[in-house]
Amino acid sequence: MKTITNFWNYFQQNNFVFLLLNEISKDELKLHFDKLIEILHQYNKDLDLIIKNKKNGAELIITANGNPYLFKEVELLVHHALVVERWKITAFLQPETNLTKYEKSTDKPLEYYGITLRISEMYFIPLENPNKPTDLGIKVLLKNYIVHKDNPRLREAVYIHIEHLIGEKSFANDIAFIEIGQWEGDNENQIELYNLKSYIDIEKEQLSFGNKYNLLPKLN
Structure with missing residues (x-):
C-alpha cells in the first residue's frame, strides 16, 4: 500500500x-x-x-x-x-468511440519507430481455429505491408494500434491470434479495421446466444 x-x-x-x-x-x-x-x-x-x-x-x-x-x-x-x-x-485504455475520422479518412497517420499507419487504411479478415472454434483470430491487412514487413517493430506497431482502437481489455481477452499481410484491393471478406470492436461484440453476442440455446431442454 x-x-x-x-x-x-x-x-x-x-x-x-x-x-x-x-x-x-x-x-x-x-x-x-x-x-x-x-x-x-x-x-x-x-x-x-x-x-x-x-x-x-x-x-x-x-x-x-x-x-x-x-x-x-x-x-x-x-x-x-x-x-x-x-x-x-x-x-486501462478504453475503446475508441468516435469513429467518424476513420469513416471519413480524416485520421492522422500514427508513427511508431519509423512505421506509419492509418487506421482508415487498415482492414481485417476474420480467421478461425478449427481446434478452438470459439477463438477469434484476425488477419490485419496493410496498404504498406511490403514496405514495413522486415521491420521487427511492425507487429508491435499493429498491436498498439488495435489496442488503442478496441480497448486494452478487449485486445487481451477477445482476440486469440493475429496475422499481418498486404492489402490487395477490395475484397468482400475484408472489413474496415475501425469496425473491429463492433464485429467482436456481435460475435460475442452470437456465441453467448448459442451457449444459452444449447442449455435449453430439447423437445422430443
Whole structure:
C-alpha cells in the first residue's frame, strides 16, 4: 500500500504540471513525468501511464500494456486513486468511440519507430481455429505491408494500434491470434479495421446466444 500511496500523493501534489502542458518547459515536464513513472514502477515496473489533455481538464490512464496478468494490479491502483480536481482517472485504455475520422479518412497517420499507419487504411479478415472454434483470430491487412514487413517493430506497431482502437481489455481477452499481410484491393471478406470492436461484440453476442440455446431442454 505504501507504493500506491506514494504514487497518488506525488500525482496530487504535482498534477498541475501535467494539466498545463503548454505552459511549462519541456525539460521541467520531462523531469516530473520521469519522476511519476519512476514512482509508478516502484509499485509495478511493468505498468505504464498515458496523459490526455482535454478542454476542461485531463485524463490519467493507467495501463498494463495489454498484459492480462497485470490487470488486477491496474485495478487495485486505480481503486485507491485520490480525487484530483479536473482530472479523470481511468483503468486501462478504453475503446475508441468516435469513429467518424476513420469513416471519413480524416485520421492522422500514427508513427511508431519509423512505421506509419492509418487506421482508415487498415482492414481485417476474420480467421478461425478449427481446434478452438470459439477463438477469434484476425488477419490485419496493410496498404504498406511490403514496405514495413522486415521491420521487427511492425507487429508491435499493429498491436498498439488495435489496442488503442478496441480497448486494452478487449485486445487481451477477445482476440486469440493475429496475422499481418498486404492489402490487395477490395475484397468482400475484408472489413474496415475501425469496425473491429463492433464485429467482436456481435460475435460475442452470437456465441453467448448459442451457449444459452444449447442449455435449453430439447423437445422430443
